[in-house]
Amino acid sequence: MSAQYDLSGLNVLLTRPAGQSESLSDTIKCCGGSVCELPLIEIEPVTDPDACERIKSRILNLDQYVAAIFISTNAARLGMSWIDRYWPQLPTGLSAYAVGPGTAAVLGEFDWPVHCSDQGVTSEHLLALPGLRNIAGQRVALFRGVGGRELIAETLRERGAQVDYIELYRRRTPDYNADIVAEMVRDRKVNALVVTSAQILDVLLHFVHNDPAVLGSIPVIVPSARVRDRALQAGFSSVIDAGGASDAVILESLGDIANAVR
Template sequence: MTPAAALPTVLVTRPQPQADDWVARLQALGAPAQALPLMRIVRREGFDAAVRAAWSDLARHRLVMFVSPNAVLAFFAGRPEGAAWPAQTLAGATGPGTIAALRAQGVDARSIAAPPEDAASFDAESLWRHALAGLDWTQRQALIVRGEDGRDWLATTLRQAGAHVDALAAYARAEPAWSAAESAALAVVARDPAAQVWLFSSSQCIAHLLRAPVDAATLAALRQVPVLATHARIAETARSAGFVSVVPVRPDPLEVRQALKRSQEPRA
């Protein structure tokens, strides 16, 4: 068995506070991990008024879909005092992180619509297929709480099913500030690419890394770091960007740990 000390360090690129949470969960499984966020979440101006209006009308919605834990945090930060989640309103989530964020805010598990734990993928298509496709959406109201931009697949699918769909932009995704400490962290990674592995949960994180203020040699070395990608689309983005080793993995710390172990096993 490969000792945990021999495993490469997982570079968790999610925004904070999710990065630190993932680091703690990976370390608890014996996997070396370090937070190296490649995205910042910036609260949108005017969101507070919009979320107050949404809460006042929440019970009229059949579904409020949250695209990420950050969407949950932003939406519930504006919850009126004493307001409870309406039992008849589904809280949509595509993956375990968003489910956990909803449960932490007191949303009953029976009100959460999400793919099952053993789903092959955690995305809007899986959410629709497993939890929403069998419902009658004719003239029903749906709200999607998301970033400033994002995929419109679920909104389009709900409208085709007869629903009235609105979107509420809770935050913008921004590049890291690229402080001296962040730039130094990239330089350390570039000096020993085989000792780390990128964990990418967003194609935007890859784009931000490629625009980092580093020289060409450092960027080339950063592309030599193996990649674990939490979705097939992210894996394809990484391959297209020139990363030399890309492996898809479900967004689960235990499965990331198992992928690390497999990567250290001798090839036949």
């Protein structure tokens, strides 16, 4: 993958949660680019006893569901950790669904066949999969963090399914200096931003404070049209929809940026 792109001249700010950018960072450097890392979301597994009991109860009853939907790589990793505790073998008849190939890849590590759209990485693409269309009268487990979009659950309930949340983690904003993004852009000469979720975009906007040095000149790579539109509405002037959040599509977009600045 690294030989495909010449990223010399790029200094890329990566904003994924800590520990989730190593592969992308290494590849960017192998391609001649530079990297700054500033995690804009912290992922904290649920630990309070009542919430853990709710998770355990639903995990123990997984054989009553026909579908398990994982909305992120964090949901997949933490969800499989819980499942491994109580199910040495996966329940028969339980189908796995993933939002995006990164999430599907995590589930694939557990030899679980996964349904994942090859048309896109959004909730809407997931909901278009054949196995989730005629779901009336069935139970669906939705693995996710606390809060977030309700579209998947609302749509499946409209189709007649019973949807139960299994909320495994919370997202928190790091306690950074308010001007940290602008300082990194200025002092480290960042000329590309990677934002892989709507939540990370919201935190970035919180720290940017409408700074024209960030909004007006630096390309930002986002994973979907929905996040692209949100970034443009917020004032970013150069937004690239990578069509996903995987390393491969982000590198392709970075390659386009590098070619444009030469």
